[in-house]
Amino acid sequence: MVTINDIAKEAGVAKSTVSRYLNNGSVSADTRRKIDKIIEKTGYTPNNFARSLKAQKTNMIGVMIPRLNSASTNEVLEGIDEMTRKLGYQLIITNSDQNNEREFENIQTLAKQKVEGVIMFARELTPEHIDTVKKTGTPFLFIGQKAEGIHSIIHQDYQAGAKIGTYAIELGHRHFLYVGVPEKDRAVGVERRQGFLDAVRPVNGSTVEKIESDFSRTSAYQKALAFLPKTEATYIVCATDNIAVAVLKAAKDLGYSIPEDFSLSGFGGYEATAYVSPTITTVSYPYREMGLEAVKKLVRLIGKEEVPNISEMGNELVINQSTAYFDKI
Amino acid sequence: MVTINDIAKEAGVAKSTVSRYLNNGSVSADTRRKIDKIIEKTGYTPNNFARSLKAQKTNMIGVMIPRLNSASTNEVLEGIDEMTRKLGYQLIITNSDQNNEREFENIQTLAKQKVEGVIMFARELTPEHIDTVKKTGTPFLFIGQKAEGIHSIIHQDYQAGAKIGTYAIELGHRHFLYVGVPEKDRAVGVERRQGFLDAVRPVNGSTVEKIESDFSRTSAYQKALAFLPKTEATYIVCATDNIAVAVLKAAKDLGYSIPEDFSLSGFGGYEATAYVSPTITTVSYPYREMGLEAVKKLVRLIGKEEVPNISEMGNELVINQSTAYFDKI
DNA sequence: TGCTTTAGAGGAACCGGTTCTGTTGATTAG
DNA sequence: CTAATCAACAGAACCGGTTCCTCTAAAGCA
The missing domain is CATH 1.10.260.40 (lambda repressor-like DNA-binding domains)
Incomplete structure (x- = not known):
């Protein structure tokens, strides 16, 4: 050299x-x-190492993601990438494969790398997570979940759920099937669902059946194949767009028409919802903006500025072809 | 600290x-x-910096991708991530946003970072690219395109094109519409297409109309909306699965049935082709394995072992519901 | 008991940069 | 003509580790 x-x-x-x-x-x-x-x-x-050593500044930001093949994650990442570059930082991306052990490992690795701050896409948050994070002394920002004493930036998941609930009720539906994800993911598994339930429950005669999938399309597809024939629901609420795409496919394969036999909606606003037939009603989340905001916020944290503990991103109901009035009342 | x-x-x-x-x-x-x-x-x-400085070894591998929201890229990345971790390296991922200038920048950045090697997802390769890469003195591995004097790992794109061509001819089709991408991407834009053309052209009375899209769904959707009504083709060959999904959507929106009015196929084997109706015939590429192989190969390069200049990954025709016999001969 | 070996520890040099201090010769001001 | 100023550069110290060399005291051996 x-x-x-x-x-x-x-x-x-x-x-x-x-x-x-x-x-x-x-x-x-x-x-x-x-x-x-x-x-x-x-x-x-x-040699940047030698430079950083003397300068006591690495200009690196760490990002920890749960998996690489998630559309939403990648959109946020794009935003992060853009702002990171704009502010003159270098990105180190680590993938935890949705595995707690590997998350702990990665937190350590990033700390050794002396990144100036870390943006972590949070899934399941255990006390051990919080503990490990706090021990590093590195500025941390959680995306998607909030945790006591750690800054975070989250979606208004409860409100998103409520939007779908209110909309479905307005359409005249009363019987729902909720295809959810495990509660370990509080934001998606609990709050999103609760928003929906709270909007729907007060209405006379409404019922909600629940089944649980994971975030993969295969799982949702299998569950739907088994469950659709026996449900009395007229509206299927899917906890993510991915699940919605899979359920739509299952419904078609079973010979149902959407929205004639079932109305169907997702959450997220992925591109995929616009390229299936019918297009899927969803709540669109500002993923890219979230990435931009995340970096801005982290950089302020690094600079020891005052930053609000929790920032929330809005969202928007997007009505597509997969939902229709229930006119058989 | x-x-x-x-x-x-x-x-x-x-x-x-x-x-x-x-x-x-x-x-x-x-x-x-x-x-x-x-x-x-x-x-x-x-402090890893101080360590690396003395050890003259950073244990970092750089990866350069053209964009974050590509399903194929992300699958390869998963493979890279897995093998990287297994072999004890740390990943630095940089995104060039399909922009040559930023690719040059990123090559420099990675070199300064003293990564031990770089895996670069190649798109358009200019002499300047080759030049910049060679100047760094860092081991480089190109994914997806080959270049004189630089190691690479590529798909058998020509063969994939030929597979689709042969298959379509077997089904009895003679009139084709090829929805391609710019030739700047040699592998996808030229070789894949050429494989198809060479399989189809020798057949009596065959015709191929060509239109060009880019890699985005929106573009392909627009082009298809305009072109489908006036084509005489009975089989539409899309250069990527993404394009196929968009063309399928456009066809449906125009009131066509697939495969009754048109047969349709893509390339890639993305999950998306399995979750639309009808499912789309495609050529499945071993993306994940490619990532694994890439890291193994790069590490051998870093260790100055003898490595073949070009490695090729196979692929496989996957017949789904979007293609059917042309029985009106 | 006396000599050799060895585990454990200290000290200094080194990795490749940045930055502070000091020196020198030329230029400018008085 | 002398003193002050300044551009240009050399040299040394430093950043936070690793490693080599050296020293000492205890253990092993005859």
């Missing part, structure tokens, strides 16, 4: 001069030209 | 002792206990 010493030696100057050349200036035109040429020739690039 | 010096001072030992404690051993049980306690108390984590 070519180092600053090699450059200095070859140019016949002190390495401090080369360093000055690389940074602020105060180098004569003559020396400048000499160094220029040698760097060009050798293809020298300064 | 807590450093090894702080630990040493507090324990009343030399920092070399603490270092030995952290690494190989040769520390008395007594001292070990003392240091143990202090590290626990202070939450000390060794």
Whole structure:
């Protein structure tokens, strides 16, 4: 590897001069030209490690995601990437594969890497998570879940659930099937559902059947195949767009028509909902903006500025073809 | 920040002792206990930079992707992530947003970061790319495209195209519409198409109309809306699954039935093709395996082992519901 | 008991940069 | 003409680790 010493030696100057050349200036035109040429020739690039070591600043931000193949995660990531670059930071992305052990590991790894802050896509949050995070002393920002004493940025999941509930009731539906996800994910598994339930329950004669899937399409598809024939629901609420796409597919494969036999909706606002037939009604979340906000907020945290503990992102009901009036009342 | 010096001072030992404690051993049980306690108390984590600086080894691998919201990229990334972790490396992911300038920038950034090797998802490859890469002196591996003098791992795109061509001819189709992507992406834009054309052209009376989209669904959807009504084709070949999903949607919106009015196929084997109706015939690519292979190959390159210049991954025709015999001959 | 071996620890050098201090020769002000 | 100023550069210290060399005291051996 070519180092600053090699450059200095070859140019016949002190390495401090080369360093000055690389940074602020105060180098004569003559020396400048000499160094220029040698760097060009050798293809020298300064070692960022050595730099960071002295500067006590790594300019790196860590991101921890639960899995790589999630549309929502990737949209947030795009936002993070954009803002990160804009603010002059470098991203280190680690994947935990939805595995708690690997999350702990990754928190450690990022700490060793001396990233200046970490954005973590939270799923299930155990006390051990909170503990590990606090021990690092590194600024942390959770995305998607809130936790005592740690800054976070979340969706208004309860409100999103309520929007769907209210909308479905307005359409005249009274019998619902809720395809949910495990409660370990509080935001999606509990709050989103609760918002829906609270909007629907007060209405006379309403019923809600519940089944639980995970976040994968295969699981939702299987559950739907088994459950659709025996439900009395006229409206199927899916906890995510992915689940909705899978349930739609299952319904079609069983010979049902959407929205004639069932109305159907998801949450998220993924592109996929617009490229199936019928297009799926959903609540659209501002993923990209969330990524932008997350980085801005983290950077303020790094700079030890005052930042509100919890930020919430809004969302918006998007009515598509998969939902219709229940006119057989 | 807590450093090894702080630990040493507090324990009343030399920092070399603490270092030995952290690494190989040769520390008395007594001292070990003392240091143990202090590290626990202070939450000390060794600074990887300082370590790398001395060790001349960063244990980092850089990955450069063109965009974050691509299903195929993410599947390859999963494979990369898995193998990377297995072999004890740390991933730095940079996104170039399909922008050449940013690719050059990122190559520089990764070089400064002193990653031990880089896996780059190649799109358009200009001489400047090759040049920039070679100048870094860092081991590089291209995914998806080959380039003179740089190692790469690619799909058998020509063969994949030929598979679709042969299959469509067997079904009795003679008139084709090829929805392609720009030729700047040689693998997808040229070779995949050429494989198809070479399989189809020799057949008597066959015709191929061509339109060009980009990799986005919106673009493909718009083009299809305009073009489907006037084509004489009975089989639509889409250069990617994403395009196929969009064309399917457009066809439905125009009132066509698939495969009754048109047969339709894609390339890639994304999950999405299985969750639309009808399911889409495609060629399935081993993305995850490609990621695994890529890291293995790169690590061999880093270790200066002999590695074949180009590795090819196979692929497999997956027949689904979107293609049918053309029986009106 | 005396000599050799070895475990455990300290000290210094080193990795590749940045930055502070000091020196020198030329330029400018008085 | 002398004193003050300044640009340009050299040299040394430092960042937080690792590692090599050296020293000492205890253990092993004859």
